[in-house]
Amino acid sequence: MTEVLSDSFALAGRQMRHIRRMPEQLLGITVMPVAFVLVFGYLFGSAMQVPGQGGYKEYIMAGIFAQVMLANLTTTAIGVVEDLNNGLVDRFRALPISRSSVLLGRTTADLVLVGWTSAIMAVVGYLIGWRAHNGVLQTLAGFGLLLLMGFAMSWLGALVGLSLRSPEAVSALSGVVMMPLAFLSNAFVPPEGLPGWMRVVVEWNPVSAVVSAARDLFGNERGASSGAFPSEHPVIAALVVLLALLAVVVPLAGRAYQRAAARR
Amino acid sequence: METAISAEGLRKRYGDHQALDGIDLEVPAGTILGVLGPNGAGKTTTVRILATLLDPDEGRATVAGYDLATQAKLIRANVGLTGQYAAVDERLTGRENLQLIGTLLRLGRKGARARADELLEKFSLVDAADRMAKTYSGGMRRRLDLAASLVAAPPVLFLDEPTTGLDLTSRLALWEMIKEQVDAGVTVLLTTQYLEEADQLADRIAVIDKGVVIADGTPDELKREVGGERLEVSVASLADLTAATRVLADVSPQEPVVDRDSRTVSVPLAGGVNTIAAAATGLERLGIEPQDFAVRRSSLDDVFLALTGQRGADEDPAGPTGPAQQDDQAAQAEQQKEMQAA
Numbered sequence: 001m002t003e004v005l006s007d008s009f010a011l012a013g014r015q016m017r018h019i020r021r022m023p024e025q026l027l028g029i030t031v032m033p034v035a036f037v038l039v040f041g042y043l044f045g046s047a048m049q050v051p052g053q054g055g056y057k058e059y060i061m062a063g064i065f066a067q068v069m070l071a072n073l074t075t076t077a078i079g080v081v082e083d084l085n086n087g088l089v090d091r092f093r094a095l096p097i098s099r100s101s102v103l104l105g106r107t108t109a110d111l112v113l114v115g116w117t118s119a120i121m122a123v124v125g126y127l128i129g130w131r132a133h134n135g136v137l138q139t140l141a142g143f144g145l146l147l148l149m150g151f152a153m154s155w156l157g158a159l160v161g162l163s164l165r166s167p168e169a170v171s172a173l174s175g176v177v178m179m180p181l182a183f184l185s186n187a188f189v190p191p192e193g194l195p196g197w198m199r200v201v202v203e204w205n206p207v208s209a210v211v212s213a214a215r216d217l218f219g220n221e222r223g224a225s226s227g228a229f230p231s232e233h234p235v236i237a238a239l240v241v242l243l244a245l246l247a248v249v250v251p252l253a254g255r256a257y258q259r260a261a262a263r264r
Numbered sequence: 265m266e267t268a269i270s271a272e273g274l275r276k277r278y279g280d281h282q283a284l285d286g287i288d289l290e291v292p293a294g295t296i297l298g299v300l301g302p303n304g305a306g307k308t309t310t311v312r313i314l315a316t317l318l319d320p321d322e323g324r325a326t327v328a329g330y331d332l333a334t335q336a337k338l339i340r341a342n343v344g345l346t347g348q349y350a351a352v353d354e355r356l357t358g359r360e361n362l363q364l365i366g367t368l369l370r371l372g373r374k375g376a377r378a379r380a381d382e383l384l385e386k387f388s389l390v391d392a393a394d395r396m397a398k399t400y401s402g403g404m405r406r407r408l409d410l411a412a413s414l415v416a417a418p419p420v421l422f423l424d425e426p427t428t429g430l431d432l433t434s435r436l437a438l439w440e441m442i443k444e445q446v447d448a449g450v451t452v453l454l455t456t457q458y459l460e461e462a463d464q465l466a467d468r469i470a471v472i473d474k475g476v477v478i479a480d481g482t483p484d485e486l487k488r489e490v491g492g493e494r495l496e497v498s499v500a501s502l503a504d505l506t507a508a509t510r511v512l513a514d515v516s517p518q519e520p521v522v523d524r525d526s527r528t529v530s531v532p533l534a535g536g537v538n539t540i541a542a543a544a545t546g547l548e549r550l551g552i553e554p555q556d557f558a559v560r561r562s563s564l565d566d567v568f569l570a571l572t573g574q575r576g577a578d579e580d581p582a583g584p585t586g587p588a589q590q591d592d593q594a595a596q597a598e599q600q601k602e603m604q605a606a
């Protein structure tokens with residue numbers, strides 16, 4: 001077990017070196033979310049009707065955080081495909097190291113990056129007026145839950161990358177799957193005003209559960225519960241969904257890695 | 265002699281394509297086996313199976329004394345693999361690439377650094393050691409790749425087309441490095457499409473085609489099997505070629521091989537000097553003045569042609585161009601290959 005951890009650590013260090021070598025990459029992954037915070041907070045803020053006193057700035061932050069976590073799927077998938085296609089996966093698989101450490105190293109490194117992005121976003125959010133109202137512990141719990149989502153998405157991304165094996169296919173799939181997941185959730189729009197069937201979809205969308213949970217933990221208003229379970233108990237629902245997803249996806253990704261063969 | 269690699273009846277199927285159809289191999293410790301075969305013969309599949317990257321559908325193998333089915337991790341600890349396409353992390357420097365492998369092999373921070381320095385030195389990469397591998401030429405990348413597979417100082421080495429796409433200078437340099445390994449007692453299984461490479465490096469050669477070993481032996485044995493020495497006659501006109509063919513057919517028990525493009529005809533030299541004399545007399549009687557009349561030892565090229573019905577890859581793709589340019593071309597060729605593959 002300690003071997004797995006130290007190998008993962010060495011492999012995660014490899015990605016950190018990539019970043020150090022090309023800091024503009026880091027800038028690249030941070031600019032979009034920060035722009036989201038500013039655009040939604042400032043531009044749309046005045047036009048949107050949301051529950052509570054905090055206004056749209058308070059409402060939207062948890063949504064943008066969740067959107068960033070969702071996008072972590074693509075980051076990991078693309079990274080895995082790259083390693084697969086330039087032969088590094090073969091190189092690592094031919095070494096007498098635990099095979100789980102390669103994926104664990106990558107998902108950990110991607111988690112660190114997404115954590116960094118979140119920290120910057122939180123600072124920018126604070127500057128434009130976003131506040132968490134429930135004290136340090138609950139706020140940290142909120143970030144913890146969001147990062148758990150980022151980690152789960154990362155493992156799902158590893159599985160997707162190992163299965164699709166081409167960057168084009170990964171981009172196409174993530175476009176098709178992630179847009180509806182993000183926009184058919186309560187991340188950007190309160191579900192109250194939506195037509196009936198759409199509202200049901202939004203309420204049961206797992207992304208909504210994570211977003212609601214984060215809003216609750218941050219003490220940001222999210223309006224009245226509709227009575228659906230994920231809306232009544234968002235923290236429990238979010239934890240169950242994310243842990244179940246990890247329980248399914250981690251072994252599957254591990255198996256896909258064992259068999260991994262670049263398509264040539 | 266001790267056996268370092270042995271495979272029995274390896275089979276692998278992709279969809280409805282039988283990539284390997286029962287491969288048997290045997291490599292004594294401390295020797296080089298050259299696996300020769302055209303595109304798609306199953307060379308890479310064989311290597312990937314023996315390096316534990318791919319499970320065979322059927323068959324057994326032992327590598328470095330360990331069983332493929334049950335002791336994969338021990339095999340991994342005892343083999344180095346250089347795949348067909350250089351596997352280096354482009355965004356790390358050469359030194360970092362080697363250190364990462366060393367760390368993963370638990371050499372410790374100091375040990376990994378020392379081993380990296382040693383290999384950089386040995387593979388003439390010291391000057392480029394702290395540049396990103398992205399900036400390396402095809403030849404440098406190949407050397408780094410080979411160095412990476414040697415970090416653990418493994419007793420068994422798999423090299424899948426290690427010199428494809430390299431210019432002559434880089435190829436010769438790599439040959440030297442491979443020979444050094446064997447002198448140090450390492451067992452090497454090397455695949456190649458270059459007949460000359462197998463001839464130069466290998467103690468024994470296995471020719472595979474369509475997933476089966478169709479011949480094996482020492483380079484000399486293979487050449488002898490396919491006909492030993494040949495008498496080769498080139499003439500000036502196609503009319504002369506027809507006549508010369510008739511003459512050679514008379515002096516040899518076997519059918520002459522005719523190449524109309526080069527107006528050359530040849531036969532196996534079964535009867536030694538008598539055959540030569542008879543052929544010369546015959547040609548003279550018909551008044552044919554050969555442009556070339558020579559005895560030629562059959563090359564592995566002939567072996568390959570005779571066995572598989574097709575020519576091996578051409579040697580030295582980049583002729584008289586300068587080394588730097590050649591490296592570029594090689595890199596391009598490799599890139600193209602990779603792009604086609606993707």
Ligand SMILES: Nc1ncnc2c1ncn2[C@@H]1O[C@H](COP(=O)(O)OP(=O)(O)OP(=O)(O)O)[C@@H](O)[C@H]1O
Pocket residue numbers: 261262263264278279281283301302303304305306307308309310348457
């Ligand atoms: N992952 C795969 N899926 C489907 N078919 C495959 C796969 N890998 C190899 N093949 C097929 O198996 C056969 C043997 O392939 P292999 O890569 O072992 O050949 P090779 O001798 O290494 O050829 P080359 O000289 O081109 O590298 C080929 O016909 C190839 O198309």
Ligand SMILES: [Mg+2]
Pocket residue numbers: 307308309348424
């Ligand atoms: Mg091959």
